[in-house]
Amino acid sequence: MPNPFLPSAAMLMLLAAPASPEVPAGVPDGGLAIEMTQQHVVIHVPNVTVSRATVVMRTRREVAPPPPPMSFREKKADDCLKMERVVGFSVSRPDSVDLMLSDGSRRRAMLGKNCPALGFYSGFYVRPNPDGKMCAGRDSIRSRSGRSCGIAEFKALVPTR
Numbered sequence: 001m002p003n004p005f006l007p008s009a010a011m012l013m014l015l016a017a018p019a020s021p022e023v024p025a026g027v028p029d030g031g032l033a034i035e036m037t038q039q040h041v042v043i044h045v046p047n048v049t050v051s052r053a054t055v056v057m058r059t060r061r062e063v064a065p066p067p068p069p070m071s072f073r074e075k076k077a078d079d080c081l082k083m084e085r086v087v088g089f090s091v092s093r094p095d096s097v098d099l100m101l102s103d104g105s106r107r108r109a110m111l112g113k114n115c116p117a118l119g120f121y122s123g124f125y126v127r128p129n130p131d132g133k134m135c136a137g138r139d140s141i142r143s144r145s146g147r148s149c150g151i152a153e154f155k156a157l158v159p160t161r
Helices: 005-016 052-060
Strands: 072-076 081-083 088-094 094-100 106-111 124-125 133-135 140-143 148-157
Touching: none
Parallel strands: none
Antiparallel strands: 072 148, 081 133, 088 094, 094 106, 106 148, 124 140, 140 148
């Protein structure tokens, strides 16, 4: 990104220099006259590098600290879940995918053995069934890279206090 202060400093220097030599009054046309003019212009430009991190650090001082991370405990849940209720997901454990539901609750889809959840960080696909549900023991999720993992069971996640 070009520095906007450099062109403006150059313009100030040009304005400070005389445009054409003037013959001082009282000097004949063929006479020699020497006029010395010195001008010194100093423009202080602070060396500030503004980046995304700088802006974040400046605004964090004014904002309250973030709340502590929530912790959940697992409870038994139904074996099936309507797919239309799923609005988001996160991968927080190596063996499961946490599903966020439209009512604000969460379900943990426990994956089968030898199926790491790390492959599902970028998203996953579920083949829809005629009943519109995703069921443990029946359905599987497919990662964007093509790996398929069966859902062993669902657990309800309840926030701990």
